Amino acid sequence: MNIPAELHYTKDHEWVKIEGNIATIGITDFAQGELGDIVYVEVETLDETLEAEEIFGTVEAVKTVSDLFLPLSGEIIEFNEALEDEPEKVNSDPYGEGWMIKLKCSDLSQVDNLLSADAYKTLVGA
Helix, strand or coil, X not given: CXXXXXXXXXXXXXXXXXXXXEEEEEECHHHHHHHCCEEEEECCCCCCEECCCCEEEEEEECXXXXXXXXXXXXXXXXXXXXXXXXXXXXXXXXXXXXXXXXXXXXXXXXXHHCECHXXXXXXXXX
């Protein structure tokens, strides 16, 4: 299982990459593995400002639909439109081409509430 050390994680299995005040967010390798073949990613919150832990979208796999929870407060400024035609990128490259949204963070201190790679490994038993 791939858990990059430079990223931050949530208990809901999202990963976060911080660059300045922009966060790139997706679901973890563990999450895509648990979901199975992903067939659809829906994000209808583009250009909206949401609080941490609010639902920003859903990911649909062959057997289930799961909510996506925002790890940090801020404005959703970009959706990975490649996922509209190729949602399977989340399965094949969850930390690269399978990213889901970019968020303009409104409170970077919230990053302190996220899990480190080691803490996430403990959470998922890796």
